Amino acid sequence: MDNIDLNIWRQVALWSAAGHRVVLGTITRTWGSAPRPPGSAVAIRDDGLVAGSVSGGCIEDDLVDKAREGVLAEGVPKVVRYGIDADAAHRFGLPCGGLIELVLEPVLPRTRVDELLDRLARGERARRVLTLASGEVELQPATETDELELTDTTLTTHHGPHWRLILIGAGQMTQYLAQMATALGYQVIVNDPREEYAEGFEVPGATLLRTMPDDTVTALKPDGHTAVIALTHDPKLDDLALMEALASDAFYVGAIGSRVNQAKRKERLAEHFGMTPEQLARLHGPVGLKNGARTPPEIAVSILAELTAVRYGYRIPEPVVVKGAAAVEAGCVS
Template identity: 70%
Template sequence: MDNLDLGVLRVAAGWRAEARGVVLGTITRTWGSAPRPVGSLVAVRDDGQISGSVSGGCIEDDLVAQLRAGSLAITRPTALRYGVGAEEARRFGLPCGGTLELMLEPLGPQSALDDLLARLTRGERVRRTLDLATGSVALQPADRGADALTLTETKLVSHHGPQWRLLVIGAGQMTDYLAQMAQALGYGVTVCDPREEYAEGFALPGAVLTRDMPDDVVTAFQVDEATAVVALTHDPKLDDLALMEALKSPAFYVGAIGSRVNQAKRRARLAEHFGLTAAELDRLHGPVGLDIGARTPPEIALSILAEMTAVRYRAGGAKVEAGCAL
């Protein structure tokens, strides 16, 4: 589930708190291309208001039309399929022959929506099991590597919460932007800064702050293939401690801010003092970020997340030099 869908759940919970009727739709299957991935959510209020998206708008319009016609007055989970034929596919914004299937569920006390949101707010990853016969929901802890969604004849299992993790070394101004943007992309964010003058002023809802030394934090973090580590302090005594551990780990992305000259000096230090190999040093993204002409802290944060996204999807991209050479 991405952060857009977390917003849908929050809006749906707000509607429920107002005693409004709400139907939640989850994409359970797609054939061919589809505007949104499996697991994406849309919520429809009893007056036709929509939160979220599962298409370019045509399917949402149809849901509103069905609601007003009384077709969405359901009492238990119900599957709905769009785009079986070419004409219908075009009507609903799907490619010719594409198909999208939604599981619609009326929300109520049995949906455990408030409990789910409380767990997600704590940064937990949750497995949600929907009983298709009764509409009741069970919540359990889930691993980051768990499958996004499973549908059987009796249940729908979906996974919610951060699938990816970001560990940032340094709690400066740029970290505020990087952490907020990363959360919007579905990352669980942890910030490490033992410096009192920086850590005391850092407060971002949903992000974890630790004052421990960076090398200890990286080790305790149990870095895996779903983890990115970004060093932003400009202080070799802190950045290098994190990098010497992160570059030996399975992290899918390791980056450090600084000019090309400083990156060359950093590579030499890491090799000489910490024994990192050439292959390990080649994993370092530095200067960090893609070349988008970034100058300001939010622009540089954007360039870093752009490169992280490119690496996640195995895409290419030119390195940034001027923008991250602060």
Template identity: 55%
Template sequence: MDALDLDVLRTCSAWRKDDRAVLLVTVVRTWGSSPRPVGAMMALRDDGQVAGSVSGGCIEDDLIAMVRQGGIAALLPDGLPRSVTYGVKAEEARKFGLPCGGTLQLVLEPLGRRSAIRELASRVFARRLTRRRLDMDTGIVELGDAGQPDALSFDGRYLDHVLGAGFRLLVIGAGQLSRYLCETALGLGFDVTVCDPRGEYMDGFEVEGITLLRCMPDDAVRDMKPDERCAVIALTHDPKLDDLALLDALKTPAFYVGALGSRVNNAQRRERLKEHFGLAEDELARLRGPAGIYIGSRTPPEIALSILAEIVAVKNGVEIPRLFAVAGAKEARALPSSPQACAV
């Protein structure tokens, strides 16, 4: 689940703690193009205050207007969940800002004692992958452990939604670049850990919301046990720190393993990992370095943006053409141009 949906759960829990009436809205099905994916959530308080989103804004406005006019009871007069569909007709798609005639099916759920929302929030923030089953006929929610993240099914009677276990990012090195990268990664919804055994870098390194480790980076990799929802990026320029961490990370299912550095430094790193540590070719091929998408970045904030753009692209299953990667783009720019190459 992404950062926006995590914030929805946090907000729901806080509003219920204050005894406010809250409506939880979940996207359960889409047809055509849609601004938000299946599983996206929005919380709507009894006074019209909102957290999260399920569309580009127009559906939210419609629901807010109905709640402000008649309260949540205006939407759910029997106090039970129900499903609604927006955008079936072309004029509705235009009215509610749905692109290309898109259609959304939503489940509207009033939160109460049976909703187990505070327990759900606690489980999710403890990184426990949780299946939440809502019985539409009774409004009763059951929570249980799950094995597959981001799964959602809705058969009209039961809404099953798997939540939790967001994406993790392990950053090796606590330099200036790491600070910018961590701050942006948090906004992208990553659970961020920074590891650096060097006191001169870690002392004074403060980014709210991240985990700091002062152990050796390879120990951090082994302790974290990176899975398919984890990325590892090495930023220290120190082979004693970067190489061993990368060696262990490349043997895990981590969806992204990358390292900062020039093309020459990365070539030398690959050679070290192969010759001195016996890394297999298929494992070495997973190393992304120089890390990032080429945007002409020079400053730490720009480099952080370049690296995170690549990480997010890989996370989302986007194939990055070689000419877009840092190494490929710089190699292409270094080639002498020729009249034949420029001819159209």
């Protein structure tokens, strides 16, 4: 399951190889309640086909009309704005006073689509610098700062996974979690030294490591863009990973298991590994939002939902079971 960035670039490559004219639109700035954040992209083919999104449909409709008229994928990149006044805001479905700024870039050999696509397919990150006056592109190694930047002369964007997810354990749920996390733009690293689980484990785009969990986490040096989740139910493996993760800068550290097991886990980490109360307070568990999830794919959804909330600074309150819900009536939720 590929992430949005990779899907768009693959579509651009296919359309260009088939002889179509293509233009790539990238949101560079927004004001007001814009539907998509800066960095969101859309590709428009000369016959009006669309990949990606910058507005949920309203601006895309205008771009499609221009593409069909043959006036979109021409010349050099240009900066355009939508929704700058009340009439335009109403026309394009933006809140009054809202504004979306785009760079529209004709896709040509100088765009270096295939080279970027090769890097993304390998799970790498890349810094892409577009010169507005000529349309020339330079691909550079990614840097620690991955902010989009538009100047009078260049547009700098970053591509590839901006977040890392380290999963301890290669069980069934890890399969679902790794696939979904890849789609959300995570670089997924699965760690399991157990032959019976690691043998045969394969998720496209995910890396499997067979080293011991504490060595793995130490070597990967979790930073503020890294999450670590222990999924084995085996204290000999999970506790080792959590010990190192809780002492790191990881933005999220979690472990699967019941509330009772979570309490026992914290006792072990404090007693045997000297973890402080402040470190233990960072441990999410039972991992994931409490939404009644029971099956492995449902639990994977709940985990990624919690990761998303933490990334954006949201705290989700304890849930309330709604009487009359279909799953409750069927006895699926306790």
